[in-house]
Amino acid sequence: MTANRTVPAASRPTRSDQRPASWLARRVPRTRGARRAALAGWLFVLPALLMYAVFVLQPLALTIQYSLYRWNGVGPATWVGLSNYVTVLRDPDLLGTVINSFKLVLFYSVVPVTLGLLTATVIHRVAAGRFGSVTRTVLFLPQVIPLVAAGIIWGWLLSLPGLVNQILTAVGLGDTTRAWLGDFDTALPAVGLIGIWVLLGFCTVLLLAGMSKIDPALFESARIDGASWLQEFVSVTLPSLKYEIGVCLTVTVVAALAAFDIVYVSTGGGPGNSTAVPGIQIYILAFLERQVGLASALAVILMLLVIVMILPIQRLSREDRS
Amino acid sequence: MFLAALLAGCAGAGSGGPQPGGSTAANAEAPTCGTEPVVLNATFETGFDLPFKLSEEFTRQYPNVTWDIKQDQFQNLINATPRLLSGDNPPDLIRLPTMVSLVKDGLLKNLDGYAAGFGWDKWPAAQLAQNRVATDGTRGSGSLYAMGLNYSLTGVFYNKELAAQVGMTKPPATMADFDAVLAAAKGKGILPIMVWNASSSGGGLAFPLQQLMAAYGPTQPINDWIFQKPGATIDTPSNLQAAEHLERWIKAGYFPTDANAIQYTDANARFRGGEGLFIFNGDWENANYDKDMAGKVGFLIFPPKEQGGSVAAMSSPLTYGIAANAKNAGCAAFFFNWVATNEQARKINVSVGGSNPGGPADLAIPSVASGSVTNDTLAAGAKVAESNGAMDFIANATGSIFAQGWTPELQKVVGDRQGAAGLLTAVQAEYKRELEQGS
Numbered sequence: 074m075t076a077n078r079t080v081p082a083a084s085r086p087t088r089s090d091q092r093p094a095s096w097l098a099r100r101v102p103r104t105r106g107a108r109r110a111a112l113a114g115w116l117f118v119l120p121a122l123l124m125y126a127v128f129v130l131q132p133l134a135l136t137i138q139y140s141l142y143r144w145n146g147v148g149p150a151t152w153v154g155l156s157n158y159v160t161v162l163r164d165p166d167l168l169g170t171v172i173n174s175f176k177l178v179l180f181y182s183v184v185p186v187t188l189g190l191l192t193a194t195v196i197h198r199v200a201a202g203r204f205g206s207v208t209r210t211v212l213f214l215p216q217v218i219p220l221v222a223a224g225i226i227w228g229w230l231l232s233l234p235g236l237v238n239q240i241l242t243a244v245g246l247g248d249t250t251r252a253w254l255g256d257f258d259t260a261l262p263a264v265g266l267i268g269i270w271v272l273l274g275f276c277t278v279l280l281l282a283g284m285s286k287i288d289p290a291l292f293e294s295a296r297i298d299g300a301s302w303l304q305e306f307v308s309v310t311l312p313s314l315k316y317e318i319g320v321c322l323t324v325t326v327v328a329a330l331a332a333f334d335i336v337y338v339s340t341g342g343g344p345g346n347s348t349a350v351p352g353i354q355i356y357i358l359a360f361l362e363r364q365v366g367l368a369s370a371l372a373v374i375l376m377l378l379v380i381v382m383i384l385p386i387q388r389l390s391r392e393d394r395s
Numbered sequence: 396m397f398l399a400a401l402l403a404g405c406a407g408a409g410s411g412g413p414q415p416g417g418s419t420a421a422n423a424e425a426p427t428c429g430t431e432p433v434v435l436n437a438t439f440e441t442g443f444d445l446p447f448k449l450s451e452e453f454t455r456q457y458p459n460v461t462w463d464i465k466q467d468q469f470q471n472l473i474n475a476t477p478r479l480l481s482g483d484n485p486p487d488l489i490r491l492p493t494m495v496s497l498v499k500d501g502l503l504k505n506l507d508g509y510a511a512g513f514g515w516d517k518w519p520a521a522q523l524a525q526n527r528v529a530t531d532g533t534r535g536s537g538s539l540y541a542m543g544l545n546y547s548l549t550g551v552f553y554n555k556e557l558a559a560q561v562g563m564t565k566p567p568a569t570m571a572d573f574d575a576v577l578a579a580a581k582g583k584g585i586l587p588i589m590v591w592n593a594s595s596s597g598g599g600l601a602f603p604l605q606q607l608m609a610a611y612g613p614t615q616p617i618n619d620w621i622f623q624k625p626g627a628t629i630d631t632p633s634n635l636q637a638a639e640h641l642e643r644w645i646k647a648g649y650f651p652t653d654a655n656a657i658q659y660t661d662a663n664a665r666f667r668g669g670e671g672l673f674i675f676n677g678d679w680e681n682a683n684y685d686k687d688m689a690g691k692v693g694f695l696i697f698p699p700k701e702q703g704g705s706v707a708a709m710s711s712p713l714t715y716g717i718a719a720n721a722k723n724a725g726c727a728a729f730f731f732n733w734v735a736t737n738e739q740a741r742k743i744n745v746s747v748g749g750s751n752p753g754g755p756a757d758l759a760i761p762s763v764a765s766g767s768v769t770n771d772t773l774a775a776g777a778k779v780a781e782s783n784g785a786m787d788f789i790a791n792a793t794g795s796i797f798a799q800g801w802t803p804e805l806q807k808v809v810g811d812r813q814g815a816a817g818l819l820t821a822v823q824a825e826y827k828r829e830l831e832q833g834s
Contacts, residue, residue: 145500147481147502148500228656232657233651233656251653252655255806256810257812340593340594340595341593344594344656344807345806345810360473361473361795362832
């Protein structure tokens with residue numbers, strides 16, 4: 074249990090680091106020097122803040138505004154209040170995309186974080202040297218490849234004449250071959266697999282970095298106390314990685330809920346609507362149907378969904394900070 | 396959040412008010428490009444040589460006209476067209492993915508004045524019908540808002556070597572004959588029909604479906620539905636027979652098992668590589684088929700239900716329009732007229748585009764190299780015109796009926812999750828929803 078108290082302090086900024094900031098905040102108005110420092114601070118922040126306001130806050134406000142109108146993007150807009158939201162919540166096809174994106178969370182988030190933890194532990198324990206860094210690099214490579222290219226190549230690999238089916242046939246599993254991205258039962262898991270491939274490396278590298286910051290003395294004392302590998306993992310590694318796991322979950326859950334590129338390129342939302350996700354629907358509504366209001370309403374709902382999913386993760390991973 | 400921001404960012408760029416001036420009819424006029432330097436501002440579709448070649452020839456004949464050409468993928472043009480037309484530098488010539496909403500927003504120039512001036516209204520009426528929009532927003536009649544650079548034709552391409560193997564010595568005369576050829580191919584282990592049906596390319600099964608619809612019933616109700624005539628429905632008894640026929644083909648294994656994962660380019664590559672006796676496609680692929688299957692590819696019109704019955708085919712103009720506020724609208728209209736009537740332009744149109752150049756009925760269609768499949772498609776086009784069987788494509792009825800209706804529902808039929816009746820009901824419901832929710 075010492076781990077819980079000590080490790081976070083060593084692995085990341087804690088209460089003692091934050092104190093000067095809050096102290097400063099309380100006393101700023103009282104001295105001229107501090108006031109100038111605060112002004113300088115604002116000046117430093119200003120360019121970024123300006124960009125943020127123009128490219129994030131303003132579009133966000135506009136999206137919320139559009140969501141209250143019926144508008145085709147060019148002609149006059151008609152105020153419709155919340156009726157776009159009612160349409161989204163009543164249309165089973167639109168709601169279905171939200172359900173699909175929750176299924177994707179399993180593949181984009183749960184699997185990569187779990188596998189990432191295992192991989193990072195193995196690399197950390199047995200392959201800290203050159204082999205470890207090679208493994209890390211290989212696993213991280215998908216992060217460097219543009220997702221559209223990844224989607225196209227996976228499309229080839231998973232097609233009926235593709236490499237995956239060739240391998241299956243070669244090892245005697247010819248009966249299981251199919252067009253993985255064109256089959257109603259396998260399309261979503263196949264898209265999920267591409268997500269795992271992309272995100273596993275990111276999670277592994279992040280978790281590995283977190284592990285390397287854990288005080289080795291903790292592992293040593295756990296081993297002296299006779300802890301098994303599993304006990305060590307549960308009592309030392311996991312609690313120390315709370316923050317990193319939180320970051321992994323946040324990034325991957327957002328990637329799942331806001332998925333667009335991989336799905337658009339590999340399946341386009343098909344077959345049927347089996348891989349349709351909100352991102353694709355927003356695109357179709359806004360740019361093919363030219364229903365900017367309805368598309369904006371779905372976008373706002375998606376944003377709220379992301380926030381609702383992310384906030385608890387953030388709270389959990391930061392809870393011992395406050 | 397990114398999506399929300401992205402969406403707002405994109406939509407915000409096009410937030411200009413309604414543009415005036417598009418819907419007023421002009422007086423009859425037949426302008427020229429003059430002698431002063433003119434720079435035509437054009438937006439072409441990436442991947443198709445024809446407009447580029449035509450623009451080069453035009454400048455050769457009229458050296459005072461030069462071009463500022465932007466190009467983009469068709470899919471991107473669908474998104475970008477309203478903003479390009481309403482922007483500060485509206486194009487003089489632009490490839491149009493859809494028309495009705497652009498006309499409603501007053502973004503396209505009314506071409507009635509040019510049609511009267513140049514005499515386009517004396518050309519075969521069917522040529523211009525698809526580019527007319529009535530005041531109630533239905534297509535097919537009313538004022539002219541676009542012109543076709545040429546008129547494509549769809550039908551059935553076949554692999555001559557495989558046809559010989561299954562004993563098909565002449566094009567099937569009836570639908571039953573066609574069915575017999577399909578069965579014979581299947582019996583010999585030859586894939587009867589290659590098709591694409593992946594979402595990213597759109598459901599290619601809509602091609603054979605529409606041919607079957609036109610074989611079982613008249614074309615007029617199909618066109619009415621595409622042109623959004625009030626009360627039109629796709630869910631008719633004869634269309635149900637057609638959908639059931641297609642379902643039988645699917646169940647009989649006449650299409651590739653991985654159809655739902657095959658994209659347009661893959662399907663054509665596999666057909667050119669010898670996989671599949673037939674492929675339902677359009678004459679825009681002529682040049683590609685000629686290149687890889689020289690002399691080994693033929694084209695037939697889908698046969699009628701009864702022997703000697705009238706034939707039908709999807710035929711649509713390669714639609715280009717002029718922005719309502721275009722700076723050189725007159726010169727662009729002159730270009731349209733030149734494309735359809737100039738001998739050299741018509742030659743380029745047939746040899747590069749592979750399609751009928753249209754224009755006045757008394758102008759001969761330029762000759763094509765013998766052995767080219769273009770000979771077959773041009774001859775087929777004449778037959779379709781004779782029986783007045785030209786249809787627009789059911790995927791063009793609304794902006795997203797293909798992406799939201801036909802494609803997913805046809806995929807479900809392939810995956811055995813939807814039947815023929817359900818297919819038509821679902822697409823009709825989607826059509827209704829889009830018309831109600833759309834502007």
